[in-house]
Amino acid sequence: MTRADAVRNRERIISAAALAFADLGLDASMNEIARRAGVGIATTLRNFAHRDELIATVFSDRMRRYADITEAAAARPDPWQGFQQCVTEVFELQASDRGFSQVLIGSFPAAPAFEAERARAYRTFDALTRRAQAAGKLRADFVPNDMPLMLMANAGVISHTIDQAPGAWRRLTAYFLQSLSAEHAQPLPAPVPTRRLYLSMTKT
Amino acid sequence: MTRADAVRNRERIISAAALAFADLGLDASMNEIARRAGVGIATTLRNFAHRDELIATVFSDRMRRYADITEAAAARPDPWQGFQQCVTEVFELQASDRGFSQVLIGSFPAAPAFEAERARAYRTFDALTRRAQAAGKLRADFVPNDMPLMLMANAGVISHTIDQAPGAWRRLTAYFLQSLSAEHAQPLPAPVPTRRLYLSMTKT
DNA sequence: GCATAACTGGAGTGGCCTATCCAGATATTC
DNA sequence: GAATATCTGGATAGGCCACTCCAGTTATGC
Numbered sequence: 001m002t003r004a005d006a007v008r009n010r011e012r013i014i015s016a017a018a019l020a021f022a023d024l025g026l027d028a029s030m031n032e033i034a035r036r037a038g039v040g041i042a043t044t045l046r047n048f049a050h051r052d053e054l055i056a057t058v059f060s061d062r063m064r065r066y067a068d069i070t071e072a073a074a075a076r077p078d079p080w081q082g083f084q085q086c087v088t089e090v091f092e093l094q095a096s097d098r099g100f101s102q103v104l105i106g107s108f109p110a111a112p113a114f115e116a117e118r119a120r121a122y123r124t125f126d127a128l129t130r131r132a133q134a135a136g137k138l139r140a141d142f143v144p145n146d147m148p149l150m151l152m153a154n155a156g157v158i159s160h161t162i163d164q165a166p167g168a169w170r171r172l173t174a175y176f177l178q179s180l181s182a183e184h185a186q187p188l189p190a191p192v193p194t195r196r197l198y199l200s201m202t203k204t
Numbered sequence: 205m206t207r208a209d210a211v212r213n214r215e216r217i218i219s220a221a222a223l224a225f226a227d228l229g230l231d232a233s234m235n236e237i238a239r240r241a242g243v244g245i246a247t248t249l250r251n252f253a254h255r256d257e258l259i260a261t262v263f264s265d266r267m268r269r270y271a272d273i274t275e276a277a278a279a280r281p282d283p284w285q286g287f288q289q290c291v292t293e294v295f296e297l298q299a300s301d302r303g304f305s306q307v308l309i310g311s312f313p314a315a316p317a318f319e320a321e322r323a324r325a326y327r328t329f330d331a332l333t334r335r336a337q338a339a340g341k342l343r344a345d346f347v348p349n350d351m352p353l354m355l356m357a358n359a360g361v362i363s364h365t366i367d368q369a370p371g372a373w374r375r376l377t378a379y380f381l382q383s384l385s386a387e388h389a390q391p392l393p394a395p396v397p398t399r400r401l402y403l404s405m406t407k408t
Numbered sequence: 409g410c411a412t413a414a415c416t417g418g419a420g421t422g423g424c425c426t427a428t429c430c431a432g433a434t435a436t437t438c
Numbered sequence: 439g440a441a442t443a444t445c446t447g448g449a450t451a452g453g454c455c456a457c458t459c460c461a462g463t464t465a466t467g468c
Contacts, residue, residue: 003435003444029425040447045427105364146379149361149372156360157353160309161396168353170393175350178390179383186382189374192365207414207465233455244417249457409468416463425454433446438439 010047012037018058021099025159026055026106028099055103056111062100063114066093067121074128080137083128084177087147091154095169098162101155105148122147139185145192150176214251216241222262225303229363230259230310232303259307260315266304267318270297271325278332284341287332288381291351295358299373302366305359309352326351343389349396354380 016037020028034044048054073086094101132138161168220241224232238248252258277290298305336342365372
């Protein structure tokens with residue numbers, strides 16, 4: 001039987017980690033998290049032997065929300081508005097948490113349930129893309145794999161501006177959305193091969 | 205009198221640091237650099253007491269090149285082609301070195317000569333911007349302060365793709381340039397206040 | 409070729425990191 | 439309320455970090 005106080009401690013660790021990741025990013029130290037939780041380092045590491053487990057636990061809600069945002073956008077009647085809403089809201093989600101911004105451009109193979117949500121988002125985004133292209137609104141040479149590219153770009157902006165200029169990502173978003181419109185689109189260089197980009201998102 | 209072998213050591217440190225920064229980014233440890241240079245840690249730190257001095261020394265060439273690229277673009281007769289060339293070549297310079305990519309979105313107040321080159325680039329870019337806008341090619345609501353925003357975005361892409369998909373930044377660049385065209389430009393959110401963005405680029 | 413100023417690298421310090429160990433504390437069960 | 443299974447946090451180890459100290463080495467000027 002798991003003891004009641006152990007459950008309480010586990011939850012304190014998760015709460016503390018959520019704050020620490022938001023403040024400091026994903027590389028907040030386990031020591032720091034233990035300190036904030038008012039719990040020993042041993043207790044923290046007993047509950048979450050690998051940092052990735054803690055990350056997956058802390059951000060499972062947000063990851064689900066990520067996939068939900070994509071599905072809600074796909075449910076909108078207007079294909080192009082749906083696509084734009086998806087990009088905007090995902091970027092906004094990224095801006096809401098330094099840690100989650102990094103989660104979205106990372107990969108956590110040790111947490112299958114977590115990655116399943118990401119896969120759900122990708123599948124839906126794929127459909128969203130095709131629908132917007134079929135409607136002639138999204139440029140035909142856009143590929144779903146451009147999304148991680150944009151997430152990386154947005155993460156770069158967010159990590160440097162979120163404290164001093166928290167709205168900077170909105171301007172980036174606007175630039176992106178305009179360049180994704182099918183109207184007057186100019187040719188692009190070749191897209192990034194999916195496999196290779198995914199590889200780059202594997203843990204180091 | 206500075207001894208000949210001391211000069212030689214200093215140069216070995218600079219060369220080793222250039223490689224280490226390119227491989228590992230700006231946070232390569234001083235220990236690692238000393239090891240690569242085949243020199244004691246004490247010698248390394250005696251030559252460069254602060255990491256920033258070493259960074260400014262290693263990247264002074266590239267920083268000058270950055271400003272030169274901007275000036276060369278400003279010297280081109282066609283304002284819009286000049287502007288596009290500037291953005292493309294600066295992004296390419298960023299892609300050529302993980303460390304320099306970070307330098308371009310950082311700030312090194314302890315190295316005034318270094319920052320003077322950056323200021324030269326900014327001044328020229330400002331003129332380049334106005335000229336391209338006067339020609340009606342660059343959208344009127346673009347502000348020079350959007351450049352650091354794009355540099356941050358590009359740095360984000362580069363840091364995650366340079367190994368596995370080294371051409372990814374080109375696609376980002378193409379998207380950006382299209383959204384900067386004056387033709388069919390849609391309204392944007394407010395630009396990031398200059399002061400605040402600069403502040404965010406100050407060392408932590 | 410010697411005296412000396414200039415320079416060297418290794419050893420040591422203190423800090424923070426992950427990770428493990430274990431004697432003691434505590435919730436639970438009966 | 440005693441027995442026990444569960445859980446705790448401090449101490450500890452080993453690694454890497456920036457940084458300092460100093461006895462010993464080496465280039466240089468005469």
